[in-house]
Amino acid sequence: MKTNEVKQDIKLGAFVLAGLAIFIATVFFIGSENSIFSKTFTVVSIFKNVEGLKRGDNVWLSGVKIGTVKEVQIVSEGKVVVQLQLKERQNEFISKNATAYIGSDGLVGNKIVVVRPGNAHTHIDDNDTINAASPADTQELINIAKDVGQNTKSLTGDLQTISKRIKDGQGVVGELLNDGQFAQELRSTVSSLKSAGNNMNHATAELNGLVYEMKNGDGVINKLLYDTSMASTFDAALVNVKKVSANTAKIASDLQEVVAKVNSNDNALGLLLADTTFAQRMENTLINAESASGKLDENMEAMQHNFLLRGYFKKKKKNEQKQ
Numbered sequence: 001m002k003t004n005e006v007k008q009d010i011k012l013g014a015f016v017l018a019g020l021a022i023f024i025a026t027v028f029f030i031g032s033e034n035s036i037f038s039k040t041f042t043v044v045s046i047f048k049n050v051e052g053l054k055r056g057d058n059v060w061l062s063g064v065k066i067g068t069v070k071e072v073q074i075v076s077e078g079k080v081v082v083q084l085q086l087k088e089r090q091n092e093f094i095s096k097n098a099t100a101y102i103g104s105d106g107l108v109g110n111k112i113v114v115v116r117p118g119n120a121h122t123h124i125d126d127n128d129t130i131n132a133a134s135p136a137d138t139q140e141l142i143n144i145a146k147d148v149g150q151n152t153k154s155l156t157g158d159l160q161t162i163s164k165r166i167k168d169g170q171g172v173v174g175e176l177l178n179d180g181q182f183a184q185e186l187r188s189t190v191s192s193l194k195s196a197g198n199n200m201n202h203a204t205a206e207l208n209g210l211v212y213e214m215k216n217g218d219g220v221i222n223k224l225l226y227d228t229s230m231a232s233t234f235d236a237a238l239v240n241v242k243k244v245s246a247n248t249a250k251i252a253s254d255l256q257e258v259v260a261k262v263n264s265n266d267n268a269l270g271l272l273l274a275d276t277t278f279a280q281r282m283e284n285t286l287i288n289a290e291s292a293s294g295k296l297d298e299n300m301e302a303m304q305h306n307f308l309l310r311g312y313f314k315k316k317k318k319n320e321q322k323q
Helices: 002-033 138-167 171-177 181-216 220-226 228-263 268-274 276-304 310-322
Strands: 040-047 058-061 064-076 079-087 099-104 111-116 129-133
Touching (some): 040 064, 040 099, 079 111
Parallel strands (some): 058 111, 099 129
Antiparallel strands (some): 040 079, 058 064, 064 079
8 A cells, every 4th residue: 555655656756847847948948039048138229110010029130030029119100119139249240330120920920120230340239229121001002002003004094095096007106007108108208318328328438539539639629729839820820811811801902993993994904895896996906917927927938938048047947956
């Protein structure tokens, strides 16, 4: 009987001891997770909206849990003070210009605070305040989404109307896509512009060649442009041309006077030109002179064959040959 009681007492004691060990282990585990048994320091961050963040939520830095949310307190509308309880020595990785964000632990998990360390040379201390980037208000996002949806719907309707008009060949774009009159005119215009461009290129090439010849050729234009002696010669020629022009004008004036005198009956030439009777007499005189000259030639020929004068003419002919 006593042996059974001792066994029961031993079992009861073992059960109690096991339960106590489990309780102590649980307390230590929970305490280590919530930094109950380790030194901590507190920093503050002020948000406009915390999106359901509550006390006990985790604080993360570079994917590592470094503390928990100690307190969430609303100071005024749009101003929520969040106290972050961080583990000892974590401030070595957080600069003065660090920033705290509100995030989620997974897609539908609890809210968390994500700390971006910053790049300042000084680190945060206990009770410091770090910058906060507040998340957008959910209702505001919903309203924005509604507005976007309505605008998208309106835009879709407008696009449908525009697409129908384009498909029906209305407007400039519709005519272009459906090869309407405007498209044909535009094609013709482009072709004309292309032809004009080709002509312009051809004319430009010819002009470049002409300019090159003017600069480097041996023509008159090159000499006029670049040869100073030729330019002076040209100037002298212009002066001579002016003089010739003046002399020509004087000669023309004198010629007019001569013509006037020729047309006058006061001189022999005018009388020959104007008086037909005098001209007829002059013509008869010339005919008689020509007839007398012929007869004189015949008399000379007869004299050369006369035996009295034949020796004289032969002697004269020999002297002319000697000379």
